[in-house]
Amino acid sequence: MKIAIMGFGVVGSGVGEIVLKNQKGIAVKCGENVEIAHILDLRDFPESEFKCFTKDFNDILSDPEVGIVVETMGGVNPAYKFTKELLLAGKHVITSNKELVAAHGAELLSIAEQKNINYLFEASVGGGIPIIRPLYSCLTAGIITDVIGILNGTTNYILTQMFQSGVSFENALCDAQKKGYAEKDPTADIEGLDTCRKIAILSSLAYGKAIDSSKVETEGITNITAADVAYAEKAGYSIKLIGYSSREGKNVYAAVFPAFVSKQNPLSGINDVFNGIVVKGDDLGDVMFYGRGAGKLPTANAVVSDIIDAVKHKHTHIIIQWNEYDEERQSSGENHKFSYYVRLRGEIPADIRGCEKFTLDSAEFEGEFAIITPEMTGAELDGLLSDTFGGCGVLAKMRLIK
Numbered sequence: 001m002k003i004a005i006m007g008f009g010v011v012g013s014g015v016g017e018i019v020l021k022n023q024k025g026i027a028v029k030c031g032e033n034v035e036i037a038h039i040l041d042l043r044d045f046p047e048s049e050f051k052c053f054t055k056d057f058n059d060i061l062s063d064p065e066v067g068i069v070v071e072t073m074g075g076v077n078p079a080y081k082f083t084k085e086l087l088l089a090g091k092h093v094i095t096s097n098k099e100l101v102a103a104h105g106a107e108l109l110s111i112a113e114q115k116n117i118n119y120l121f122e123a124s125v126g127g128g129i130p131i132i133r134p135l136y137s138c139l140t141a142g143i144i145t146d147v148i149g150i151l152n153g154t155t156n157y158i159l160t161q162m163f164q165s166g167v168s169f170e171n172a173l174c175d176a177q178k179k180g181y182a183e184k185d186p187t188a189d190i191e192g193l194d195t196c197r198k199i200a201i202l203s204s205l206a207y208g209k210a211i212d213s214s215k216v217e218t219e220g221i222t223n224i225t226a227a228d229v230a231y232a233e234k235a236g237y238s239i240k241l242i243g244y245s246s247r248e249g250k251n252v253y254a255a256v257f258p259a260f261v262s263k264q265n266p267l268s269g270i271n272d273v274f275n276g277i278v279v280k281g282d283d284l285g286d287v288m289f290y291g292r293g294a295g296k297l298p299t300a301n302a303v304v305s306d307i308i309d310a311v312k313h314k315h316t317h318i319i320i321q322w323n324e325y326d327e328e329r330q331s332s333g334e335n336h337k338f339s340y341y342v343r344l345r346g347e348i349p350a351d352i353r354g355c356e357k358f359t360l361d362s363a364e365f366e367g368e369f370a371i372i373t374p375e376m377t378g379a380e381l382d383g384l385l386s387d388t389f390g391g392c393g394v395l396a397k398m399r400l401i402k
Contacts (some may be wrong), residue, residue: 001030002058002312004038006082007073008045008053011096011123014300021309026304030311037066057082060091068310069384070303076103079224087119089110092314096299098121102197106210106324116317120306125151125198126275128298130305135205135279136320142283144206146246148401151198153219153273153293154182155241156190162272163238164228164259169224174350181273192241199243199311206279207247210325213269217255217333224258228396229362230368231343232260238268241257242401246336251330260341260372262402307324333368339374339400344369351387367394372400 003019019026019036022400027033038060039053057078059068069086073079079100083093087108095101101108101124112119122132135144136266149158154176161172175205176182188194200213221241222243232239237260245254261268266288275293280286292298309318345368348357354372371389373381385394 001032001067001314002035002037002063002065002167003068003070004040004063005036005070005072006040006057006060006067006079007071008039008041008043009072009074010296011303012039012070012072013294013300013305015072017305018297018300020049022304028287028306030310032311034307034311037063060123061085064287066091067314068094070093070306070307071097071100071325073097074099076100080104083108083119084111087115087117089113090117092118092120092310094303094310095119095121096303097121098124098194098197098201102200102213104124105201106322109320109322110324113317113319113343114193118310118313118318120310121201122316123299125201126277126289126291127153127293127295128205128301129275129289129293130302131202131277132291133206134289136200138285139279139281139284142281144247144279144281144284145197146280147206147243147277148267148280149199149202149243149277150240150267150270150275151195151243151277151293152189152241153275153393154186155195156183156191156270156275157273159221159224159239159241162224162226163233164204164271166226168226169222177205190222192218195241195243195256199245199254199256202243203245203252203276204322205320206245207252208321209252209323209329211245211252211254211330212325215330217257219257221258225396227343227360227365227368228335228398230362230365231341231358234358234360235260235356235370235372237261237264237341237400238263239398240267240270240401242267244401248331248336251329251331253333255333255334257399258397259401265401267401327389334379335377337377339375339390339402340381340397341375341394341396341400342371342373342389342394344371344389344392345395346389349388349391351388368395
């Protein structure tokens with residue numbers, strides 16, 4: 001089977017490296033040889049051992065011998081245009097492009113089904129963690145009720161440093177950039193946009209209906225302070241950026257937010273650049289997936305696993321249920337209940353309405369206190385803060401994952 005790679009950056013070059021290094025083993029698993037026929041990239045790579053570079057997409061599209069194309073370009077355009085043309089031409093497409101999958105997954109899967117080919121994207125979420133295939137294959141017998149995870153290694157590294165080394169958010173981010181864990185422009189990571197795309201993909205697969213990532217409530221970690229870390233430690237929690245989705249009857253609520261995570265929850269102990277995802281089901285109970293959520297070879301390994309799957313199913317469409325977006329099915333979460341951590345400044349009321357209260361023995365935090373509320377909706381929280389703590393200033397608030 002001849003394949004092509006579009007985009008020879010970190011992941012694309014990793015795919016080439018694995019295919020070349022493990023050629024014999026891959027051939028045994030596939031039942032035939034896998035050969036890279038074209039690599040599309042506008043840059044020149046004179047030092048590369050590959051001599052099949054092209055700058056013309058049509059070299060791939062028009063080659064009848066190329067049956068599988070790997071898309072590791074990133075971004076929506078021109079990746080969307082190229083992917084659609086390839087699928088319509090009857091070529092299988094493998095991608096690591098979470099932005100494209102989140103935006104157009106339902107449409108591209110529909111084309112693949114019509115053409116009896118495959119559009120596979122194991123590497124789009126979780127790097128080398130096998131999570132996509134279990135959601136459309138191994139975990140389909142029952143009803144999935146929740147997907148909750150740490151889906152971004154950059155933010156998890158930053159939060160780990162804030163807890164373990166006591167550094168500020170700004171210093172932890174600077175350290176992450178120096179070590180190559182954060183981009184020069186880290187906005188997509190620290191503002192939760194990367195996690196948003198990933199939870200949209202996981203939710204679409206888990207519940208069978210497309211989730212619009214642009215309508216997923218999204219909050220990043222830029223407002224977390226040393227005070228929040230100190231209160232979390234005193235109360236027995238860590239702080240993690242959480243991708244969250246839950247089935248509400250026929251509807252689905254999805255959101256991204258920093259959360260106090262109980263030390264009793266296995267997600268609390270996931271540190272540094274590692275990711276963890278918990279899938280809950282009615283018959284299944286809780287299943288957890290853990291590993292490196294990014295990196296050249298872990299992500300490329302997931303791409304190559306999809307290549308092997310596509311070769312094995314070159315004449316068969318793999319059914320992946322992901323129906324078109326239905327606005328009425330995506331919940332705003334207004335009735336969804338959480339317990340909340342709230343940090344306040346002012347006098348502590350005599351009656352705190354069933355909340356737990358925490359103070360810190362430090363002059364730095366004099367005049368502050370924190371509460372953890374019973375489970376309630378966002379509107380009920382607003383009412384509590386107005387009616388009971390109206391004389392206090394709200395400094396921070398986060399949801400709890402117990």
